[in-house]
Amino acid sequence: MEQLQRLIGHVIDRANLHLKEPFTDVGPYVRELIPLPSFTRQGAVYAFTGHHPARYVIRESNAAGSYFLGQCVVERSVLFQTDVRGDELKCKGDTVSCSGMKVPVQDHEVIHVRNSYLVNTLVHSNCHDPGSPEVFDIRDTIAMHYANIHGSPIRGSYLGPFATVDLTSVQDSVVGTFSYVQAGELYRERVEDGCVWVRAKDKFECRYTFDRDVLERYVRFKPGGEPGGIIGDFVAQRKSDIDARFDMAEGHPDVPVPERPSVSRFAVVKGNARIGSDVLVAQRAYVEDTVMGDGSNAQENCILVGANLEGRDVTAHGGKIVFARLGKNVFVGFNSFLRGSSDHPLTIGEHSIVMPHTIADLDEAVDIPPRHLVYGYIRNRADLAANTVSLDDLSRCDGELKRGNLVFRGKGAAFVHGFEHRIEHILEANGALFASGHGMGHAQKNANISHSVVRHITEGALQGLHPAMELQA
């Protein structure tokens, strides 16, 4: 495994070249993180459909248990159990808009990962930076467990566990544990742990920060280890079922075939689960004893247990919903953790929006009314009062609004309108609206998906590496 160890040293060096005091060495986070034999246990999965240009290039890298769809180049990187989903990349002939100009895209967009170490990470969407229409670049970067890199080119940066960067260019920055950033760009910034931050230049800024003790209870993390705490443990308990799906790809015992073609064979669907039409269940989603109404979805790393989604509900990457009943068109943001129980159920009214990285872990039954925004940390009805605002009230805001730990500044109408517009786009992209005459989305385009599995080299000088590969349809 000498080459593999050298590779890990290389990505540490490359990230460190960018970082500044006091955070200057990512080595302790990743050097011994994964036991070496785990790097050859699972292969890399490459998906092909007739609907997405597909080209996969990988060199001097490891991609154990990782999943690729779309165009992707990986060089001198470690992608451990990571999803690179390129089904929303721009195509040749599309246009990007910037300052009123429309510029044509010259080639099919490609996700290019270099000198990086991503563990249990999700990469999705396309490069939001109009300056780079054809390349969604991830370079010299470390992303820890269950980080989301969503439409965000990123260079020389560190993302903590459960961190999300969303539609943001990130350079030479550190984004802390369980932090969410949608800020257009970050340059040489350090985003503290547990910070949820949405900024649209000249329009609004919205920020919530978790209390340190709450964060410590839900996402405990020490360099070199796996994330623990209530959320970390909750995810870890279900990980072996997900792992089995990837082991299965290599000939191990199967579990029953999902009911719908749009349920990935790399997802877990178990117990008394009902899957409606135009539902998307992505690879590495976990669905148990759950009703997924028509047009609802569960993205990568989502966990749905004892949940009831009435229909057209969006569960963004990493969202977790336990003993909850969602009305129609509810949006649950990235990495949220919503946990009711049979004694203390959670209900969410239709068209409500759960902010990314919200924790609702109930001690009593809580009922979120329709068309409300919820955020922060909620255990009971009193917490809810401090952590919710109706979309109508928020739309009327033009200035500052403070509720609990949330500070909103700017035009509420722009925030609400932007969010609703984005949810509509997500529903359409997922194929949730196919029955009502919209075009095909992911749920339909993946119906005839095929998967190839490439194993890592198990002995010799290149042991632990993925074979050098170019694969194209």
Add this chain to the structure above:
Amino acid sequence: MEQLQRLIGHVIDRANLHLKEPFTDVGPYVRELIPLPSFTRQGAVYAFTGHHPARYVIRESNAAGSYFLGQCVVERSVLFQTDVRGDELKCKGDTVSCSGMKVPVQDHEVIHVRNSYLVNTLVHSNCHDPGSPEVFDIRDTIAMHYANIHGSPIRGSYLGPFATVDLTSVQDSVVGTFSYVQAGELYRERVEDGCVWVRAKDKFECRYTFDRDVLERYVRFKPGGEPGGIIGDFVAQRKSDIDARFDMAEGHPDVPVPERPSVSRFAVVKGNARIGSDVLVAQRAYVEDTVMGDGSNAQENCILVGANLEGRDVTAHGGKIVFARLGKNVFVGFNSFLRGSSDHPLTIGEHSIVMPHTIADLDEAVDIPPRHLVYGYIRNRADLAANTVSLDDLSRCDGELKRGNLVFRGKGAAFVHGFEHRIEHILEANGALFASGHGMGHAQKNANISHSVVRHITEGALQGLHPAMELQA
């Protein structure tokens, strides 16, 4: 599947460009042979070990259910459930000998398949032609079910079902159903059906031809169909078990893991089977209720049922052994069909040699003595008398020897010595002699083999094709 149909037309055209009256069109043999959906059912398997240079390139081709080990380039070809085993290719720095000269090999040898259609075919060994040390070329060629292309570069030719070309350069030729040729070279020749022909220029020539009615009974074949008859049916009855191993590669139910690392996970081992040490069971071998003594082997397409191999027995590619007991160091040649029964067992004494393409299908118990050569068609002890010669008697021959349908001309000693030398080489290459201090062979080198599975494209313009690929360790 338009591209795939175009590809099939292309390989038909390319073969036809070489062929002469009266055999001028291979179209009826392959055009409708495989139902189109079968071309996307199984993926292609690529093996990696730390002991063989590995580079796989495939373009504009289909390789459904095929297995590759070593260096191989496939272009504009159809390889259906075909094995391309490059574990005996020459390496850079090896030398080839010719007319007393030793010439160094400049690059790792590669098997290069172009414009060809191979179905259930085995390709193995390395290019015997000293004029092409680095390329084992298979071009503009059609090979039907269970043909063996062993060390034989081949161009513009047709091989019938169960035909074997062994250490022979074949050009613009036709080799009939169940024919075996080891003749150095064939140029614009037509080898009739059921002909077993060994020729070493200036040394000896050995020829046996099956009676037409025997051949018709054992290998019945019509253009466009699968081979039938007793051997064809025998193989077909066990094919679904083999297919299941390749389906399994894509996540279908598994069968128990073989007992030894040198038993391929793409072999079938079932019933009361005992596998000794340093045994090689290659992919697509079928072993049932059989004892395989130390250092014995079963190559691709071998079927062993109720057999007892005492040790260091070689079953060459496609050999079938049913209710037979083999002493030590017995050699069973390519595609032989040896079938005793519990009432009429077959025993073969040590160091005996069963010629390639021998049929022994017993009506009474038959006991082949040690150090004998057997050939042809044997049903009882009377047949045996006409179809056997002791190696000592044969060694003394210098001139002509006729027995039954066999005609041998030349120096018997050269024939026997050459055969024994080759068997020793095969044992060593297989790793059968590892326990007695020889180097590693296939049985040992494959202990940590890993397999990648690449699926064919299931929809869109390229449906039915393998993704364009380059894969290298």
